[in-house]
Every structure is written in C-alpha cells, then in structure tokens.
Amino acid sequence: MSIKAKQVAGVTGLVVLVVFVMSGWQMATLLQLRLEQTQTSARQLADVIFQRVYDVVSAEPADPQRALREDSGIRSILLASIAPANPQGQNILYAAVVGPDGVPMVHSSPEFAAQVMQEQEHFEPLVYEASPIEQARAVYSERRFEVHRPILAGDRVFGEIRVGVSTLLVRDEISEGLLRAAQTAIAALAISTIVATLLSQWMLRPIHVIQSGLSRLGRGELDVRLDLPEQEFRDLGSSFEAVSAQLSAIRSKALPGGSTDFESVMENLEDAVALFSPEGELMFSNAAMRALLPSLAARALESGSAVAKLPTDNPVRQLIERSLAGRKSQGPVSVALGPPAEPEQEGPERLLLCHAIEDSSGRFLGAMLVARNLGYLTHVHTTLNYSRKLAALGRLMAGVAHEVKNPLNAMTIHLELLKQKLAALREPITVPAVAGIDGAAGGRPPDLAKHVNIISDEIKRLDQVVVGFLKFARPDELKLQPVHLSALISEVTSMTAPEAERRRIAIKTDCQPSVPEINADPGMLQQALLNLAINACQAMPEGGTLRIACRSADRRRVEVDIEDTGEGIPPEHLGRIFDLYFTTKEKGSGIGLSMVFRIVQLHDGEIEVQSTPGRGTTFKLLFPQAASGGIPS
Numbered sequence: 001m002s003i004k005a006k007q008v009a010g011v012t013g014l015v016v017l018v019v020f021v022m023s024g025w026q027m028a029t030l031l032q033l034r035l036e037q038t039q040t041s042a043r044q045l046a047d048v049i050f051q052r053v054y055d056v057v058s059a060e061p062a063d064p065q066r067a068l069r070e071d072s073g074i075r076s077i078l079l080a081s082i083a084p085a086n087p088q089g090q091n092i093l094y095a096a097v098v099g100p101d102g103v104p105m106v107h108s109s110p111e112f113a114a115q116v117m118q119e120q121e122h123f124e125p126l127v128y129e130a131s132p133i134e135q136a137r138a139v140y141s142e143r144r145f146e147v148h149r150p151i152l153a154g155d156r157v158f159g160e161i162r163v164g165v166s167t168l169l170v171r172d173e174i175s176e177g178l179l180r181a182a183q184t185a186i187a188a189l190a191i192s193t194i195v196a197t198l199l200s201q202w203m204l205r206p207i208h209v210i211q212s213g214l215s216r217l218g219r220g221e222l223d224v225r226l227d228l229p230e231q232e233f234r235d236l237g238s239s240f241e242a243v244s245a246q247l248s249a250i251r252s253k254a255l256p257g258g259s260t261d262f263e264s265v266m267e268n269l270e271d272a273v274a275l276f277s278p279e280g281e282l283m284f285s286n287a288a289m290r291a292l293l294p295s296l297a298a299r300a301l302e303s304g305s306a307v308a309k310l311p312t313d314n315p316v317r318q319l320i321e322r323s324l325a326g327r328k329s330q331g332p333v334s335v336a337l338g339p340p341a342e343p344e345q346e347g348p349e350r351l352l353l354c355h356a357i358e359d360s361s362g363r364f365l366g367a368m369l370v371a372r373n374l375g376y377l378t379h380v381h382t383t384l385n386y387s388r389k390l391a392a393l394g395r396l397m398a399g400v401a402h403e404v405k406n407p408l409n410a411m412t413i414h415l416e417l418l419k420q421k422l423a424a425l426r427e428p429i430t431v432p433a434v435a436g437i438d439g440a441a442g443g444r445p446p447d448l449a450k451h452v453n454i455i456s457d458e459i460k461r462l463d464q465v466v467v468g469f470l471k472f473a474r475p476d477e478l479k480l481q482p483v484h485l486s487a488l489i490s491e492v493t494s495m496t497a498p499e500a501e502r503r504r505i506a507i508k509t510d511c512q513p514s515v516p517e518i519n520a521d522p523g524m525l526q527q528a529l530l531n532l533a534i535n536a537c538q539a540m541p542e543g544g545t546l547r548i549a550c551r552s553a554d555r556r557r558v559e560v561d562i563e564d565t566g567e568g569i570p571p572e573h574l575g576r577i578f579d580l581y582f583t584t585k586e587k588g589s590g591i592g593l594s595m596v597f598r599i600v601q602l603h604d605g606e607i608e609v610q611s612t613p614g615r616g617t618t619f620k621l622l623f624p625q626a627a628s629g630g631i632p633s
Contacts, residue, residue, distance in 0.1 A: 016189050045092065103116055119162075147162070315352065337352075482517040558622070568611045608620040
C-alpha cells in the first residue's frame, strides 16, 4: 500500500472510530434515559394505585378484597394507565393489585382477573444496575419486566401492586438512533476520505517532487533542481541539488564539449541506443530504446544489474552478457522486438549490435547496445529506388516532350488552318463519300465542322495529359514561404465542400491559428491536401465524416491529419498506393497519390498512412516548422 493510501486509510479510520465511539456513547446515554423514564412512569402509576387502595381499604376494613373488586375508582385508574391516549402509559402493558396467593384482586384487563399471575423480572435492577450491553440485550429480547410495590396491612403483606413494562417503544427509538448514527458515520466516512485525499496530496507533494527529480536524473538530465517550499524538506532539496551538480560536473568532464549536445544527438537518433556498465547497470538509454524496451529502461532507478533482471531467454540479455563477459563486440543479430503492428503478428525486425567500449588506456568501460530498425532501412531503400525511378521517368518525359509535343503543336496549327478554310468557303463543294461522312455532291457535309471540333478537343486533351506527366516528373520550381496551415486548410475545406455535400459527408476541421508555420509552396501544398480530401470523399459513397486537423509534433515538426470513415484500403494494396499509375478506380489515372507523395518529398516532409477496411483511412503528413525569420520566396 502506498504512503498516500495509508494516510487516507489512517485519517478515515480515525474519523470513523471517533464517530462510532461517540455514537455508541450517545446510544447508551439515550437508552439509560428512556429506561429511567419508563421506570419513573411505572413507579408514579404504582403510587397512584397505592393511594387509591389505601383509601378503599381504610373505608372497608372488614372485607377489603371485595371492596377493591367493586371499587370503580381504582378500575378507572387501571384502565386509564394503559389507554393509548396516555403519553405516560405508552410503555405500560398492564397494572394489577395482586393478593398474597398471586390472584389479582383487580386487573387492568378483566379477562386476567381470575388467573394466577406469574411474577416477572423486576425492572429496577435493569435500569440502575445492568451495563449498557445488558440493557441493549434486554431491550432487543422478548423478556417482560414488572415494577412491584408491596401493600402492608399492619405487620402482614396484604398484597402488592404490579405494573407490567414493555421495552418495545424504547427499542424503536433506539433503532431510529442507530439508523441516524449509521448515516452520520457514512457521511463522516465520505467527508473524511475527501479531506484525507486532499491533505495527503498537500503533505506528500515534496515526496512526489523528489521522485520526479530522481526520475529526471535517471534519464540523464543535468542540474536538476527541486521546488520544495516546506522548511522541513529544504535541507533535503539542497543536498539533492548538490548531488545533481556533482553528477553534471563529472559528466561534463567525461564528455568534452558538454553533455547536453551529446544527449540531444542521442535522443534524436533513429537507432535505439543504451549504455551499460561492466556490472550490467543501465547508465543511459535514448528515447528510441526506452520505447523499444520499457521494462529495461525502468530498471535504471533500481539497484543491481538491470540486465540480470531481464528474462534468461531474452536475446537482448544474452547479447549484452556475452559482450560484457568477453569484453568484445557481439552481433549483428536479427530479432523481432517492439510492439507488433497487429495482435497476431510479431514485432518489427531489429538488427542488434553490442559494442565493447574502452578508454584511451584500454580499460573496459562497458557495452553499448544498438538496435537498428530494418523496416526503416527497407523504407529508406524503397525511397531511394523510388527516387531513381522518378529520375529515369524525368529523362523519359523529356524525350516524350520532344517527340510528342512538337507533332501535337503542328497538328493543332494545321487543324486551325483547316477550320479557317472551311469557314471561308462560300461556294458549294462536292465531297466524295467517305466512311463516317455523309457527303453529297453540290453541298458541304453538315457534320464536317463537328468532326473537326472533336479532333481539336482530343488533341487538347492529349496535350494536357503530356503536360501532367511533365509536371509529375519535373515539377515547377518551389516557391517556399511561411504558410499558416489554418488558412490553407480553410481554403481546401471550401473547395471540397460541394463534393462533400453531394455525397452527404460532414467535414470537421481542427487547426488552431497557434500552430507553427511551415515553409511551403502554398499552391503545391494546397494541391496535395485537395487531392487527399477529394480521395477521402470518393472513399465514402454512402456518406460519413471527413476530418482535417493539424498540430505541433516532436522534433520541431507540424503534423497534418486527413481522416475519413470510408471503405478503407485493403492490406494488399496499402504498400502500392503511392506507386505511379497504380489505381483501383475504374477511371483513375494513378497519378494523384504519386503527386501527393512527390510534393511532400519536395517539402522535406514525411507521409504515413493507416487504414482499416470498413472503418476508414488516415493520412498523416509531417513538415518541418518554418524558421523564425522565414525563407524568402
């Protein structure tokens, strides 16, 4: 159990204990008070009955029992004592004047007048001698009690007055008090838990600050300072800062030129890197290694060998142990590490190398583990091959421009001359019958101008196709300038709105003006985003949602996400969507996504795609942030 949990449990338990003790004392006091009130009521009733008995016996000394049975006054007193309207008689069951033989001379219930009454427990010892626990047990049991008062006639006992007492109403009142006590305890428990939680956060804040500082030291940060305002922890904070400064000085001496630049370079490496001492302790790991092996990075703050705490069959442990034991470099070894892309697949393939590190005098300092992402290398290799293909395509397009555009231009010129001559003809001409042309002697064929226009339109379309190829292979010169993505995305949304409305698609944008600018050619970047937005709309024939968002990313980059809820891309096609001429559309050209990829490349950006068939596709574009001074166009 954590310190915070112990503190909350302690404070809450103490409050609840106090509430229960006070509630118990209150219940005991209330029970004693109600029992005394019942005893007093029964005793007062017995005194009233005694006074009436004394008066009747004094008036008829010859046969006092007969006089008592026939006296209406005492009978009225008995009946009134158990009447529901009598507030003092609510706890009284019965009242009777009983003779020495146990037979009542007069009883509040006439049907019991001729029966022998069994003597019940006396109520007075329960009230004044029993403990609260015994009193509560008696109240909640089915026992009956009586209050007795003897009647003396000279030296002999003439009879006694018995008053039956019920604890039922006392029990009900005590039960209501217990219910209120339970409600109070629950409320106190809730309030004390909230107060204890807030109190623990305030009291344990210095410990959290110290823990955070230790974690930062473990990650290799230098000159870590602790914000400890409490006087009791200031001495500890000063000691911590002194240790941090010593570590900073030692590391600065060990790394000429300062450790900050070194760590910055290591943190931004694509390869995962970790340094181990000769004993197997983890001395340093960059962000890529911490993401790749989080369990190993977590050992940095623990004592002992971090390597020894990895599973025995772990290939990372085996490679490091061989390098430390032999003090020689080991590897490369190809293994699957890291989280898999799909649950049923293994992690991405990594190339592991462990280098032995020695100082200038040959002393063994430890080992450096390097894990290289083979998938990333494959991606780089594919990109290089793609660039080579684009270069070859550019050379091919130059030839196409020379061999195709010149004939097209000549055809266009002569076709225009033909149009002019046809328009200038005013005399009827005779045209021989030709397949497809319904000519007739003595008149110009009526559809001749129509066919000429069709030829002209097709030549223009062919010229546009050639120009499109040339733009892909040799795009216009970039005119970079700082660009606000929020304004650019707003323009793209406006241009996409008619297509989205026609297909019942809702467009959502999330791009704050505070997002940093990027260096880009506005026209080319707008073309890329528009192509992706139109493709997303075409992927949702039954309607859906198109989301365009931008935000800051790591390594001084800006991320643009274009997400749809459409049909998705089949896994077998996902690796080919950026290939030139590859398309799954009936009338697609296969150039759109290739142009997007090319434009992102020209902006020194990256593009990623994630797609799930039936759920949608997300294109993620990453661009470097603009410099503070901007770049002139």
